[in-house]
Amino acid sequence: MSEPVIRCLWVGLGAVTGIMRPQLGPWHRAVGVVDPRPEARAAAQVAWSLPDSALFADLDRALAAVECDAVIINTPADLHFAQISAAIAVGRHVLAAKPVTNDFAEAATLVALARARGVTLSVGQQIRxxxxxxxxxxxxxxxxxxxxxxxxxxxxxxxxxxxxxxxxxxxxxxxxxxxxxxxxxxxxxxxxxxxxxxxxxxxxxxxxxxxxxxxxxxxxxxxxxxxxxxxxxxxxxxxxxxxxxxxxxxxxxxxxxxxxxxxxxxxxxxxxxxxSAIDVGVEAQDPFRPFFAHWRDYVLGGAEPPFSGRNNLKVMAMLCAAIDSLAGDGRRVAIAGNPRYEAAFARVDAAAPSAR
Ligand SMILES: NC(=O)c1ccc[n+]([C@@H]2O[C@H](COP(=O)([O-])OP(=O)(O)OC[C@H]3O[C@@H](n4cnc5c(N)ncnc54)[C@H](O)[C@@H]3O)[C@@H](O)[C@H]2O)c1
Incomplete structure (x- = not known):
């Protein structure tokens, strides 16, 4: 049986895209790239053998023109909310670089948008x-x-x-x-x-x-x-x-x-x-390799990974509570149990299709 293919539109062709590229499997097919830098588009064109019609300086034009299954967003974090929202709105699965946004409420909104649209949202946190x-x-x-x-x-x-x-x-x-x-x-x-x-x-x-x-x-x-x-x-x-x-x-x-x-x-x-050599027998590999194996399965309908947008809300809650604490002269800030971060710790019926 032939391997299912995930057609990917890549947005942001800088450092992290370069780190991810060697770790993709036979399931991956790049069908378009977006970056305002012409030299980055030209390099991606060579690396992925893309036609001129697959190169874009602007995400909206790319979303309108390219047939894809997933959008991989590796741009600076202050662009993520608008770009992820746009990709979800047209029914694409999204993988976004961390941090998914710079704000907990925005991250929770994106998780809700993805659920409502029936697509997966994932965050590029591979270090685990x-x-x-x-x-x-x-x-x-x-x-x-x-x-x-x-x-x-x-x-x-x-x-x-x-x-x-x-x-x-x-x-x-x-x-x-x-x-x-x-x-x-x-x-x-x-x-x-x-x-x-x-x-x-x-x-x-x-x-x-x-x-x-x-x-x-x-x-x-x-x-x-x-x-x-x-x-x-x-x-x-x-x-x-x-x-x-x-x-x-x-x-x-x-x-x-x-x-x-x-x-x-x-x-x-x-x-x-x-x-004590506790790492003996644990394979050394780039962490994006197992990450992408899980991401592929998730996009194709498999198990929700720890880096889903929903699971990643816990990390966002910890980050945002840390920032609150810094702004408040180091005071103790509740994480789970804090109404502000409720979406991160709420129980969701995993059997419901909307839980994706
Ligand atoms: N998981 C990791 O280990 C890891 C490592 C590094 C960076 N990151 C994250 O990845 C994201 C990108 O970081 P980076 O180091 O690759 O940055 P970078 O500056 O190397 O690359 C960002 C790219 O986005 C492009 N860009 C800017 N505006 C754009 C737009 N409107 N549309 C499309 N492309 C646009 C830039 O031209 C550039 O090519 C950040 O959120 C960062 O935190 C994650």
């Missing part, structure tokens, strides 16, 4: 499929340290060129913490984020306009308290993740969440750390 997080998830699920109740997470890197974040109000939260928060949800799937208290700052050497370094405490249900640091203005790479459970502790040390050179150590309760 890194070998590192898959290894830790498997270790925790197997009871490696018992019930997790304390976690200490630090991941910041020197990124002295703000590039696409030069004007961002919240560079660390939207660009970096969204992946971290999604990974926490992957590692602790039975826990619900209850509240966050957040502090943001800029070291004197920072080149960002917004708070490029963020410290926070995040409380999850089940008595799990997580101490968080993330950002872009450290002086050297920093990745350390320590999880303490009822039966012991796990320590992971490396360079960055996306770098697989991780060292793992495990200690029994009240004991000493010893090396």
């Amino acid at each position: 499929y890194n070998r590192h997080y898959r290894s830790v998830a498997a270790f925790l699920a197997a009871g490696g340290i018992g019930e997790a109740q304390a976690a200490f997470f630090m991941n910041s890197k020197p990124r002295p060129n703000p590039a696409n974040l030069a004007r961002s109000d919240q560079p660390a939260l939207y660009e970096n913490a969204c992946h971290h928060f999604d990974s926490f949800l992957a590692l602790f799937p039975d826990r619900t984020p209850e509240y966050i208290a957040c502090d943001g700052f800029r070291p004197s050497w920072s080149t960002y306009v917004g708070p490029c370094m963020v410290n926070a405490t995040i409380a999850f249900s089940g008595g799990l308290h997580l101490l968080y640091h993330g950002g872009f203005s450290s002086q050297a790479p920093m990745y350390e993740f320590r999880i303490e459970g009822s039966a012991g502790a796990l320590r992971c040390r490396g360079l960055h969440m996306s770098n697989d050179t991780m060292g793992y150590e495990v200690a029994p309760a009240l004991g000493q750390f010893a090396s």
